[in-house]
Amino acid sequence: MLAKQRFVLDTTAFTDNQLRAMIGDGDLHKAVDKLLDLIARSRIRLNISCHMPPVTYKEFTDYMNRYSCPEDILVKAETWIVKKTPNRYDTQIPSQVFFEYVRDIRERMNKGMRISEAAIWEAAVEAMVMASKGVKKSKIEMEVIGGAIKDFRKKYRGALRKGTLDSAPDLDVLLLAKELGAGVVAADEGIQVWAERLGLRFLDALSFPKMLEEYLKYYE
Template sequence: MSTETFKQRFVLDTSLFVTEEIRRADESLEEAVLRLLDLIAHARLNLDISCYVPPTIHDELTTMLEARGVDEEVYAKLNTWVVRKHPDRYGLEIPANVVYSFVDEMSDRVDRGLRVSEEAVRRAERASDEPLEDHEHKTEVDAVISDLRDKYRGAMRTGVLDSREDFDLLILARELDAGVVTEDRGIIDWTEDFGLRYIRGREFPDLLEQYLATVDPEEKRTID
């Protein structure tokens, strides 16, 4: 079968690499990422499938991987087989409706954030500054603040574009006419507004395996 049938581009999100959903039983994060990168490499060699990340995503990903102490082999394969490309932020046009929807969404979220904050202030007024029975160093006020952070984060950030990394991902995918690979619910929601294809990160390794299964074993190129 011709590789033209499969020739595609994908832009990868950090969540693809760190989600537990791509791991097999008893597989570590490092092992799962190496297996994924091997699949990406073989798809590139045999099917001309290209995978990209914007530099902001690359930096975010490598920071997370460093925190998890992965081997240098991971970075070597990542830098070899996943292309870093800056999105064309100046040349790419974005429909006005996308901007309108974003402004409308943020306006609604600001209102929700205010309501969450007001509720927390009222609770704090009634709360005691004495330590909690089950937590020597935490007071009722501390508990209110902790709850406020969780609820405020949910009101303001969950399901919305809340970082330049997310925006770069979508812009680059639109520029390249590429599919977005992510586990982030907010990014998935915005792919519709940007007119983009997407695939859940947990499904991506299986997709590549299915594509590679069509390659004639005698003609298959490997990285070994």
């Protein structure tokens, strides 16, 4: 039997828009179904297993259900994706990685605070100028406050969430991969950054099906 390979999949390993275009002709259900077929064939013929923490699997199935996923695809996912909760107590993470994560979050919080302060000042000044010109309150709220909130949310999300771990499913993916000595598959910059810092093998969502197809081509 071939040596076993394990991969832990994030939700984005299935739902990435570029993946959808590449293997599903833009259709989410078709892309997920095709990837699950590759996972099934790789499990049987190549001894490759694909895992998801339960919290990540629920995130994935909830996403699929929002888009009216056919039952047969969900059955296929339930059959071929191995669900396992990571051992959060015994899995060892280097203290340096933990230190770097705390420092990263602190820097992001400070950046978020600066963005908040700038947004308040800009909106306040613009509102006062418009008010001094006799502009109605309702128009100021719509044009200044509404626009400021929209711009603030975009910048704030970029500062605090892009390139870092910002959810329990993300963290569980890395912990399970660390526990199993598995590779990580995702289309998430934060997961990639911290997977590499933990010394884990990382494959982006577009590379993973190509790799499976390449393996299968030589076996079949």
